[in-house]
Amino acid sequence: MMAVKVTSILIYPIKSCRGISVSEAPLSSTGVRWDRQWLVVNSKGRACTQRVEPKLALVQVELPQDAFAAAWKPTNTSYLVIRAPGMDELKVSLCRPSQTCDGVSVWEWSGSALDEGDEASKWFTNYLGKPSRLVRFNEELETRPVEPSYAPGPGFRIMFSDGAPFLLVSQESLDSLNERLEEPVPINRFRPNILVDGCEPFSEDLWKEIRIESLTFSGIKLCSRCKVPTINQETAVSASEPTETLMKFRLGKDLCPGKKGQGMVFFGQNMVCHDNLHEENGKIIKVGDPVYVLKTFSSYDETST
Template identity: 35%
Template sequence: MYLSNLYLYPIKSIAPLEVASAEVEPRGLRDDRRWMVVDADGRFLTGRQLPRLTLVRAQPGAEGLVLDAPGMPSLQVAFPDADATLPVSVWKSQVAARPAAAAADAWLSEFLQRPARLVHMDAGVSRVMTDPHSQPGDEVSFADGFPLLLISRAALDGLNARLARPVSMLRFRPNLVVDGVPAHAEDGWKRIRIGGVAFDVAKPCTRCVFTTVDPERGERDPDGEPLKTLIGYRRSGDGVTFGQNLIPRSGGMVRVGDGVEIIA
């Protein structure tokens, strides 16, 4: 039982960045979902409304990000001024984020073909978790609700065996992929350790229409897959679930190849 893949999403909803190792912070993996695209009113934008957002790629660096997308020039985006704030919302959270320079807004607006702004979450920006599975003091990045998402490789294999056209693990946007366990074994875990880092397995991840967006094309699947098939065998009282949300309970590095230990 081991960690087979590690993914970051430097900006919420964009293309994944596969890495060999990552530092686990209280909010999740370092550089994961610390940036977000918002509309003119500060409301978060995702691939649910804008599938083209999944075609944007970002490379984190010491000075900020480098953005790339089909048909667009590369753009260097510096970390915003730590004194500037812009009120933004992500689901029910209200966050005083840091606004990026106007050039980043213009670049994203041109590619997405609608007004958009880019904001950043630095160490001085806080988003407190309010989920019943969290503990006092728990924080989260611009991720939907939890710091990390884990899926077993066998869960995807089981889904693909039911589909006419197999889909990539990236339809589900995990941070951690675990190999060497039966399909959906993660549903029964409460606490795990990967390498030397401990995590609470908080709750199943409820899936939505975002799973129907093909990240290679930036378009929705016209057949509504794989959500249509998942409804047939992964539906529960909580909705359609696939994967588990995690909350870190210690810090440190995780690396591809690390063993996964069930603590409880």
């Protein structure tokens, strides 16, 4: 067994907005607690992401410091604080809103969500320059399962993530990419939840099963990358890199000939956790936790894309 270390844990409360780096985080049945729990939608209820609204990269979010304690519950004075250039600070109560919004869609999923109200709607409408609303995933009424062809078995769910509860990337993979770039890029271009250190570059591609503390995770799908890695997260300006360089050595046709996604680039591993993750169980991952690689795929032919 090979020991690796967790070096960063990153959470993105609002999909496509800036992430939060934490030293430890409780896990839930949909991933890291608070991850992609909120979503900005347009006038038709469709998800707004950096793919079409790169300005979302500049939206900073803040949660109460205690929000990452396992047993913490929000009170009437608990807020999600949202900031962006040229905008007044917005505070969104963490207590469950009473309004709902029907017809919310993200990729293949559609359903109802909790509406964070007119003040939040006005804030994002002014910031993006088009009618927008902020919604929260409605866990009491809605379920969004992970695609069963990738994660067969009961209970694998997500909120507004693209497709999996966890995304893991190694520092060595980022370093290997940066050695090929004229201007290195930071890890925030790839928006992982778990960054690890201490392995060979891209070895996480072949991790079939790992353990972090007492929790068992399975790699279910190599992460295909969209436009977002080309967007500078400090300026919201898009360029050709790092995708142009990734296309030289991380294309599907080179990694997994014959599988779907031949023209896509891959970076990172999508994962699910096999443990029964409920908030009351108090299961937490921490920076510094050892990562044990228990099983590996023998080749890229065995992986999913």
